[in-house]
Amino acid sequence: MSQPDYGDISKNGLWHNNPALVQLLGLCPLLAVSNTLINGLGLGIATTMVLVGSNISVSFVRHWIPKEIRIPVFVMMIASFVTNTQLLMNAFTYELYLVLGIFIPLIVTNCTIIGRAEAFASKNGIIPSFIDGLMQGIGFSTVLVLLGALREFMGQGTLFAGADQLFGEWASVLTIHLYQVDQSFLFALLPPGAFFALGLLIAGKNIIDKRLQSRAHQTTQVTSAKPEVS
Template identity: 45%
Template structure:
């Protein structure tokens, strides 16, 4: 059976987006999205863990028995998280200090384990790698988007301190959108995370419903009389 990579990519980025569709990984989506920079960094770390874990599970899926699959999945994810944690501490130390405890907590994030169980354990390595990578990228886009909205409304900036946290190359994306005194404090507090995430879920749902109606209307118009 031929693997449909286009569907895998679209599922990861939009149709089955971890945060906006499946509502998984909401803990970092609420806690680490006070800025677009933080959301991007957390999402990127998760994407690397998901891609590497999915590939390893797919490679050894024939040797992982049904009885021990969950402990093995957790062990694989924990190993990848440890590598990412050490790498970020070594090469992205400022971002590592900001993200703090939430990097090790990727182990308990429902999204990586859900994709290992639902997809990687049943698919060939390349398909599993693509699924893990694009599920991670979709997660990154969701966290960055939530963080961007919260940061603009709460602080008036966008990608603040990106050059300090991610490196000098990101200096160009640091922007001041609104005056600092126009920020709404609630947006960068926990209630703001719930509010913006909920609104973005609603917006995505409206887009999906509209797209579904347009497809139905197009099919009706093309049908013979």
């Protein structure tokens, strides 16, 4: 059996197969709660914890799960990690827990998590599954943070508002007021603005990919045009 390429696993999770920008999975929480940077970061951390835990667990027991019942077993394992994450947030970040609300238990239905369990963790060892879960989680969290930052900036002219909900009272000083607004720009803070902001992020990724492909093509042409030395 060939050794997994950890570099490719990382690149897929962070960029080439990003669950939010490429696979377009988990869009319900992505668009619903990412109206501030901190909300996006909080949900991203919770999702990453579940992704890593479920990937490791599925990989560990994959040889003992009958194929006919693997999906229900995966869902039960994911649900147990979601419950643990929910209890931890309830205990240590209660205010953020209240803000995220129903979208924490809905992590169970996140297609990214069940998809990685089925497509990767059930077919690979523990270490590659850990790296896959971590990188997919970081990729998803990065999009959540960027989306939240963009919407928060456009909607209320701040960044890191509500940081104390995640990091404690001392973090209230982290709030940055970029410009003053008399009234919040509701379009950016409501779901329609989330679709618009996500579209901008996807467009930005596509532009970068095309430029990278163009550079790689030009480099290939220059290399092939060099005369061979006899």
